[in-house]
Amino acid sequence: MTSVWLPGAPCTPAGCADRPDRPVAVPLAVLQLVAGFTVGLLGVPGALLVRPLGPRARHAAVRCWARTLLRAFGVRVRHHGWPRPVVGHLVAPNHVSWLDVPLVATALPGRMLAKSEVRGYPGLGFLAAGAGTLFIDRDRLRALPGTVAEIAGALRAGAHVTVFPEGSTWCGRAQGRFRPAAFQAALDAGAAVQPVRIDYRLPDGGLATAPAFVGDDPLGASLWRVVRARGVTAELRLLPRIPADRYGDRGALARAVQEAVAGAVPLPPPDVRHAPPARSVPAPPPLPRQAAVASESANRPAASVHHRESSSPAAASSAATRS
Template sequence: MSAWLPTAPCTPGTCVGPRPAARALPRAVLRLTAVAVLLLAGVAVVLTPLRTRVPAVLVRRWCRWTVRAAGVRVRVTGAAPPEGGLLLVANHVSWLDIPLLAAVRPARMLAKSEVRRWPVAGPLAARAGVLFLERDRLRALPGTVAAVARALRTGAAVAVFPEGSTWCGRARGRFSRAVFQAALDAEVPVQPVRIRYWSGERAVGTAAAFVGEDTLLASLWRVASVRGLTAEVEVRPVLPPGRHHDRRTLAAAAGPEHGHPGEAHSKSMRTL
């Protein structure tokens, strides 16, 4: 791994709570079955050769249903522009962040190039319009930024996690600047989104964290087993083009340092 790549100190052993009790087995099986059914339905739509464009509202609902099926309540504040080129940027805690962002506005994801080589998931991601980033090749970065800018100019939304790595939710990283150049080049707004996970009303929940050497299977099981997990999605004010003239100030304005993950969350939210 290249030394310039962003990393997080979070690990399952130090950041994630204890394993779920055996009595959570029936609940977890039921939830994972519901998630599997919804995922299969989504895959069927993606693989349909003559599929028509799925309305954005249905995509958003499907993403919310998938998260809810896993046993996670969703609270959303704010809204993103419904159309036009838009760079969605969010902090990164969990694989749940992906459907949560799509629930705000369906978008083309920017993912690491390794995803393209995954069996089944890789071809599906490519077919769904995912943009791939070769993280270990610094020379490939300008080409990736140019590809994102081209997508933005077509009126698409592109979703990015600029921290470059997942964090547990109690700690967070800084937003890297490179991808913000795409928004500047395409002259489109940037939509910051803050994602937090809560256990109960006040405690930051780490059960959803997908960090370090954690496996996707272990993370899925942990999320489906736990009780009382809530995902809070705060859609912050959009940053219009022209307000910030370089990627450093734009990244700073959109970054997670403009708020604290442990701050009390608002009561005026939609619960889904």
């Protein structure tokens, strides 16, 4: 039976997640995979060690660990913008990959909203619980008001809370609709929303889709594709914050945040000679809207898939997905 929480996305591994033309050599890829797992596992005892620290020191440790984790998997990190020392924001990024979680943590450590099944994951469940993750049961619609109240309470207490309003991963060529439920928490708490744009880029500035975790993609296959990809840079763009009280309802607030993320101008590719970057870059084409909700797993699409990009982004067709 289909869950009421299941989002929709047209992306599939075969149709959207490109294999690199010049993959990293297998020995180096294996080394990066081992390094990534090692750094990830060190996060478990590390979570216990930093728990007694103050928020500033704890957040600095989390940022360092998250950046080291991404670098261990062979992914560079590039930020645009930096948060001012203001707490209690609802952080709302687009969702492309499992890499998004540590990527957001490199700039905005805080509490995450995750599906309830994550509690049972070996190691990861402990790490998530220790980091103050809020869990949502996507199969119980009646549990939603309680989850929204938990998010609002965390915001009032001064924590950043990160939600992925699309709820499912997209390959990066298109974006899903931002569902409004979590934005009610920002309205209830009187908190601002921090829109975040995530992109994965190749050295020449082109879109890297190897990190995309979509369709029936097993996590192992996604991990291997990431470590075989050469020169991937994860870009995190912090956009102007949006005060929730500017909007009368959660639907209007969700649309405003979605439009901010979808319309963000991509970062120009860094020049190898460190010359000043280009001052303007063409904006991305309009993105399709599609229902989505919180999920950390890949999605199961139906027969229609998101078309492979050639010289220009192709239009996406919709399909049902699973958690």
